[in-house]
Structure formats: structure tokens, C-alpha cells
Amino acid sequence: MTGITKKFGDFTANDDINLTVHKGEVHALLGENGAGKTTLMNILYGLLPPTSGAIRINGKQLNIANPNIAIANGIGMVHQHFMLVDTFSVTENIVLGKEITKRFGILDLQTAEEKVISISEQYGLTVDPKALIQDLSVGSQQRVEILKTLYRGAQILIFDEPTAVLTPKEIQELVGIIRNLTAAGKSIIIITHKLNEIKQVADFCTIIRRGCHIDTVDVSNVSEEDLAAKMVGREVSFKVAKAKQEPGEKVLEIKKLCVEDSRGIVAVDNLDLELRKGEILGIAGVDGNGQSELIEALTGLRKVKSGSIEVLGRNITNLSPGKIINEHKVSHIPEDRQKRGLVFEFNVAENMVLETYSNPEFSKGFRLLWDKIYQNADNLIKKFDIRPERSDIEARALSGGNQQKMIIAREVANEPEVLIAAQPTRGLDVGAIEYVHKTLVAQRNEGRAVLLISFELDEVIHVSDRIAVIFEGKIVGILDAEGVDETQIGMLMAGGSA
Ligand SMILES: Nc1ncnc2c1ncn2[C@@H]1O[C@H](COP(=O)(O)OP(=O)(O)OP(=O)(O)O)[C@@H](O)[C@H]1O
Ligand SMILES: [Mg+2]
Structure with missing residues (x-):
């Protein structure tokens, strides 16, 4: 060529x-x-x-x-x-x-x-x-x-x-x-x-x-x-710098959660988990061990069979996704960005307010405040280095990585209590990965609770404060990320004992 x-x-x-x-x-x-x-x-x-x-x-x-x-x-x-x-x-x-x-x-x-x-x-x-x-x-x-x-x-x-x-x-x-x-x-x-x-x-x-x-x-x-x-065009750091920080009060509490997959088979099996303010909890596991069903249950996209999910002491089990996002402030960076993260035919500005367009910030009665919607998008595009710098083009015209940045920008802008990040760096270049990791750590530093689900073990280890290993729908071990032994996690992920 x-x-x-x-x-x-x-x-x-x-x-x-x-x-x-x-x-x-x-x-x-x-x-x-x-x-x-x-x-x-x-x-x-x-x-x-x-x-x-x-x-x-x-x-x-x-x-x-x-x-x-x-x-x-x-x-x-x-x-x-x-x-x-x-x-x-x-x-x-x-x-x-x-x-x-x-x-x-x-x-x-x-x-x-x-x-x-x-x-x-x-x-x-x-x-x-x-x-x-x-x-x-x-x-x-x-x-x-x-x-x-x-x-x-x-x-x-x-x-x-x-x-x-x-x-x-x-x-x-x-x-x-x-x-x-x-x-x-x-x-x-x-x-x-x-x-x-x-x-x-x-x-x-x-x-x-x-x-x-x-x-x-x-x-x-x-x-x-x-x-x-x-x-x-510059040096990239592969390590994520983060200062030690004592986590605060409990934000998310999952008790004896059972969720079935689409075929009616138990995917999340009596799972208990807690997440506190100011910490990143990473979930490590091989694909297909209940991660997707867990995320779907937490975000209201899949019905829970039994057990409960609480955010700041309030029960959110089986609430609608809209309520969970807007009333309980649970944000979600989905693993399948094209299916669940954005609407291809909408432009960038519209995609940025998919979940919040009815808030007073963006609408008055039945009228959308387009000036505000575009201003919001332009700010986020600058802040998150989304390319090209245009809020009026369809989401489909953005490259895969920039679509992902757009979703992350939107979800973080919601100022969530709980930020669920599922495979947040899939398909991203190393510069963008560095940026996403920094963003997650900044969220944690601001006192938010971050749940990170990733198949990339390196990512889980580098970004998280604590690591929960999931196997066949159960948490089989929770480890401190600092100085963690990779082979130990690998063993747990494969269903062995550490
Ligand atoms: N049909 C189109 N109309 C307008 N712009 C487009 C179109 N297709 C691609 N672009 C733009 O061209 C640029 C290159 O896109 P391309 O998909 O080739 O990137 P890429 O290197 O494959 O990125 P990624 O690693 O994110 O997949 C992007 O800025 C994208 O927004
Ligand atoms: Mg590409």
C-alpha cells in the first residue's frame, strides 16, 4: 500500500x-x-x-x-x-x-x-x-x-x-x-x-x-x-500510582445473592461481597464464572433469584435500571459497549445524556435544553480527550476506543456512589488504558466505591486495593492487592485452593 x-x-x-x-x-x-x-x-x-x-x-x-x-x-x-x-x-x-x-x-x-x-x-x-x-x-x-x-x-x-x-x-x-x-x-x-x-x-x-x-x-x-x-509520542507508565488510603463506610453490600443465567442455570451462587467508600475492589476470574450475571443483577438488567443487594443501607434488589442509576447512583461501564453502552444512531452529545436527559440540568418540562446538552458533551470531550473533538457526529463514526472513552466520561460525570467498571479497557490503546486507570483511581481518591471486573489479571492486580476471586459463581477468596502472589490468584481462579 x-x-x-x-x-x-x-x-x-x-x-x-x-x-x-x-x-x-x-x-x-x-x-x-x-x-x-x-x-x-x-x-x-x-x-x-x-x-x-x-x-x-x-x-x-x-x-x-x-x-x-x-x-x-x-x-x-x-x-x-x-x-x-x-x-x-x-x-x-x-x-x-x-x-x-x-x-x-x-x-x-x-x-x-x-x-x-x-x-x-x-x-x-x-x-x-x-x-x-x-x-x-x-x-x-x-x-x-x-x-x-x-x-x-x-x-x-x-x-x-x-x-x-x-x-x-x-x-x-x-x-x-x-x-x-x-x-x-x-x-x-x-x-x-x-x-x-x-x-x-x-x-x-x-x-x-x-x-x-x-x-x-x-x-x-x-x-x-x-x-x-x-x-x-511520549513515555507511558505501565504501573498505576496510588497512595494508600483507609476505606470509609460500607456502600455496597451483597448478601447471599443467587442469580440464574439465560438458560436457568445458577450463575451467581450464594455470593456475599462488601464494597466501601474510597476503595477499588477488583473481581478476578476466568470468563463465564458468573461475572456477567453479577453485573447484570447489580445494575437491574437481570432479575435476582434470591438474596439482596443494598446501596448505603437501602435495598436495590430487582429495582429498574433507571432507579438504580438515578436514585441510587450506581454507574455502569458495560462490557459490551455497542449493545449496552451507547446508541449508534445518536450523536455524541445525545449519548452523553442517555440516562440523565430528564434531569433538571438538561430539560425543562418536556423541553430538552440542547445548549446545555451540547455544552456538557463538549466539556467531557475535552476532559477525556475524546477524538475527534465533535459532539455532533454519530457514535458509530467514533473508533472503538473513543466510543469506550465516551461511555466512561458519561458514567463518571454522574458522580456515582458505586462505579461498576466491566472490562473498562478492552480494546483500548496503552495511552488510553493509562488514562482509564488513572480515572478509576481518582474516583477512589474522591471517596467513591469502585467495582472493577476484568479478565486481565494484571489490570486487576495493578488497579485494585482488594481482590475478590470468583469461581463458579462464588467468591472463593479475598486478598489484599498489595504484594499479592499472582500464582495464588491463578490457583483460586482455576478452582484450586490457595
Ligand atoms: N465513516 C466515518 N465517518 C467519519 N469518520 C470516520 C468514519 N470512520 C472512521 N472515522 C474516523 O476515522 C478515525 C480513524 O478510525 P479507525 O476506526 O480507523 O481507528 P482505529 O485506529 O481502528 O481505532 P481503534 O483502535 O479505536 O479501533 C477516527 O477518528 C474515526 O472517528
Ligand atoms: Mg479499529
Whole structure:
């Protein structure tokens, strides 16, 4: 890709970017949220036309006007949000649009299945070809997406933040798959915010900042700190500074809480937990041990089976989300920002008042005070460094990381008693992560109670004051974060005893 420029109106998302990828190489794309990584890859895959610039594959200049042309030229893309049909089988999804047919156009599922099995064995992409997509884990669904590109003959595979949604074990499996792919001569372009992953799998790394190409480096010659500094243009601190602080009065009290999951199976099992003012309590655990159901119960999004939840001594069990947010001041940074955090079609200013628009601050009778609503958004955009600095664009036009910043800004602005932060840094760049961690600590310093739920053990350890380990819906241990032993937490997370 040479001299790629992409403008959205008068905003330049890609500014004269060059990218060269060789056969059999893993090339990482690194850059802050909104730097223009996804845009560049969407151009390569034919989803967006570049404003100017040229793309050559094996020396041949191409006009990749749509994904079909990209696929025909051996380019495959695994998007961050999967594009599979839930009610179809694995094989049906893989062959969709490229079906093998018998006479009279009847789908030859048998032959298709054999082909899928042979590709999956070749690259170690274990998946049951007959399983329905809706029954598969996120990691398996991703393997289906990869198989789909290989089935169409991809030689260059683009992965947009493939590990953001994976568990640590699934990440290691993906690393193995990537090694198998490059061993077979495939080229990989991978977008990730995790510097350790770049060190682990990538040969080269291209760094983009605010739409511009900053550098392309041989990964073996640089440290994680070097990469971070190139990316944000300053030194980044990986540790979270926080002074010791005595927690205050009890804010949140959970007693003998039982919550069922959507299938009616016990997900939160007789759980007891207390949270005090001025502390960050981190919940560590492997995905699927009741974290989501716990958060949903606390925020009124899921009915509680038995037990109680109190905020400052007042019972909030099974109240509506609106009451819990506005009357009891429980704020929530949700784990799925696109489903539960914002409305794509609303602009930034509207999203900033989703929960509070009816407060006297923003409305008078039935009339919304638009001046105030925009002013509020403009303040938060400045304070939280949300890019681009515009309150009048639709939320969907913001990059993933900036969508997340927008939600965090809104929830913190509510001045909550309890701030529930679920995977608050998923998909964020290291500079933004530093910022979010500082924000959580600042909230704690101001005397708020923060509940942090994260699959990133490092994050839980660095940010929290106390750590509660959840396993099969129960708290199996509470530890002081300072000087905590990582292997001890790991043992508890796996259901062992510490
Ligand atoms: N359709 C669009 N209209 C207007 N602006 C857009 C559009 N698509 C992207 N942008 C802007 O272009 C910039 C680059 O976005 P892009 O999604 O490429 O970022 P990114 O590097 O992938 O970030 P992240 O790490 O957060 O995913 C962002 O500022 C974004 O708001
Ligand atoms: Mg992106």
C-alpha cells in the first residue's frame, strides 16, 4: 500500500500511509484509538475507497472496489465483530456465498464438510463442522471466520483486534494458528493494542499516529516501552500510582445473592461481597464464572433469584435500571459497549445524556435544553480527550476506543456512589488504558466505591486495593492487592485452593 490517504469530509483518517508486507510474515499495526488502523485495513479489503494512493499485490496494481475483488486476489479479513449467521452450522457459514452444488443446484454439504475438515486439520483450527454458530464460544466463532477466509483461498489474512475478545488460553491457541499459517506461506496483518502479543507473534510492526505513518520496525529490535512511546509520542507508565488510603463506610453490600443465567442455570451462587467508600475492589476470574450475571443483577438488567443487594443501607434488589442509576447512583461501564453502552444512531452529545436527559440540568418540562446538552458533551470531550473533538457526529463514526472513552466520561460525570467498571479497557490503546486507570483511581481518591471486573489479571492486580476471586459463581477468596502472589490468584481462579 503506497501513499494511502483517506478523508472523511475534511477529516483525514489516513494520511499518506505506506505499508509493505512480505510472504510468510506477521505484520502488526499499532496505533492509538482512532489512529486509522481499521480504516486502512477496510481500504485493503475493499470496504472503503481510498481518497488517493495505490495498492499492489505481488507487484500488480489493483483497484479493490469491493470485498469480492479483495477475496479474488487472496485477501481475507476477520473483523472485530464477527459476521456469522447464528442459526447456521459451521460449514454452512463457511461456504455461504461460495457453495459447492450438486446437479440442479443442490448444496453438496458432504463435500463442503470434507473440505472444511481438511483445512481445519491443516492449520490446527479445531471446530466441529456440524455445530451451530450460536452454540460456539467466541474463540471457536473466530476460528470459523478464519476458516472462511482460508476456504476462499486467502493468502493475506487481516485480523482486526482478534485477541480483544479472547480468554488468555484462546489467545495462545490463536498464536499457534498464526504460526501454522505463516509456516504455510500465508501473510498476516494483525491489529492489536497488546504490546506483549506484538513481541510474541509479529516480525514487523508499523506504527500509525493520528493517521500518519510513524515508523516500521523490526520487532526483535524494540522493547514494549519503545513501541508504546512511538505510538503515543511520549513515555507511558505501565504501573498505576496510588497512595494508600483507609476505606470509609460500607456502600455496597451483597448478601447471599443467587442469580440464574439465560438458560436457568445458577450463575451467581450464594455470593456475599462488601464494597466501601474510597476503595477499588477488583473481581478476578476466568470468563463465564458468573461475572456477567453479577453485573447484570447489580445494575437491574437481570432479575435476582434470591438474596439482596443494598446501596448505603437501602435495598436495590430487582429495582429498574433507571432507579438504580438515578436514585441510587450506581454507574455502569458495560462490557459490551455497542449493545449496552451507547446508541449508534445518536450523536455524541445525545449519548452523553442517555440516562440523565430528564434531569433538571438538561430539560425543562418536556423541553430538552440542547445548549446545555451540547455544552456538557463538549466539556467531557475535552476532559477525556475524546477524538475527534465533535459532539455532533454519530457514535458509530467514533473508533472503538473513543466510543469506550465516551461511555466512561458519561458514567463518571454522574458522580456515582458505586462505579461498576466491566472490562473498562478492552480494546483500548496503552495511552488510553493509562488514562482509564488513572480515572478509576481518582474516583477512589474522591471517596467513591469502585467495582472493577476484568479478565486481565494484571489490570486487576495493578488497579485494585482488594481482590475478590470468583469461581463458579462464588467468591472463593479475598486478598489484599498489595504484594499479592499472582500464582495464588491463578490457583483460586482455576478452582484450586490457595
Ligand atoms: N465513516 C466515518 N465517518 C467519519 N469518520 C470516520 C468514519 N470512520 C472512521 N472515522 C474516523 O476515522 C478515525 C480513524 O478510525 P479507525 O476506526 O480507523 O481507528 P482505529 O485506529 O481502528 O481505532 P481503534 O483502535 O479505536 O479501533 C477516527 O477518528 C474515526 O472517528
Ligand atoms: Mg479499529
